[in-house]
Amino acid sequence: MDEARNQRWVGGSFALAMFEKFMVPVAQQLGRLDCQLLAEDQRYMALSQDNRETIEEAIRFDHQLTMSYLWVLGAYELVRTVDQRARDNLALLGSDQRDAITQVKQRFARLRVPLAKMEPAAAFRDTDTAIAYSALVRDHGIGWLIGSTGITRKELADDLLALLDKLRGATPPAVPDAG
Numbered sequence: 001m002d003e004a005r006n007q008r009w010v011g012g013s014f015a016l017a018m019f020e021k022f023m024v025p026v027a028q029q030l031g032r033l034d035c036q037l038l039a040e041d042q043r044y045m046a047l048s049q050d051n052r053e054t055i056e057e058a059i060r061f062d063h064q065l066t067m068s069y070l071w072v073l074g075a076y077e078l079v080r081t082v083d084q085r086a087r088d089n090l091a092l093l094g095s096d097q098r099d100a101i102t103q104v105k106q107r108f109a110r111l112r113v114p115l116a117k118m119e120p121a122a123a124f125r126d127t128d129t130a131i132a133y134s135a136l137v138r139d140h141g142i143g144w145l146i147g148s149t150g151i152t153r154k155e156l157a158d159d160l161l162a163l164l165d166k167l168r169g170a171t172p173p174a175v176p177d178a179g
Helices: 005-020 023-046 055-088 095-117 153-168
Strands: 131-138 139-147 149-152
Touching: 005 023, 005 153, 023 055, 023 139, 023 153, 055 095, 055 139, 055 153, 095 139, 095 149, 095 153, 131 149, 139 153, 149 153
Parallel strands: none
Antiparallel strands: 131 139, 139 149
């Protein structure tokens, strides 16, 4: 497991305490799972084609795909809740941090809607498919195709990690002096 990446998740998770202290362990758990999934993706991709075609590897890959699917759904819910809390309390963050949250939420939603609802996300009805077709992407691991666009779980995890880094360094917007 990539300990440096896991530590980045742990450090970034504390930024979420401004919204809800119980988001901290949720982000840490998602981070640990991200690191485990990345390690398993790398292990699988290093196998020869013959080794990938065994029953044991097929079972492991199916589990990996399921856990990746569940990671996307869980991480989306965390991002969605952070987005809601940031919009409900504008004093917590500046507009650039709120915009960053919204962008990450939209990126997650583009994949989450076809995964969970089997329909394209509203903003992509004209371009995306209703079904997210699983794929294995070199250097990124498990991902999905929705229309001509591919999104990997690793890319979403990287986006969420970057958002946590941004929130970690965020300072609340200045409140004008009432005097």
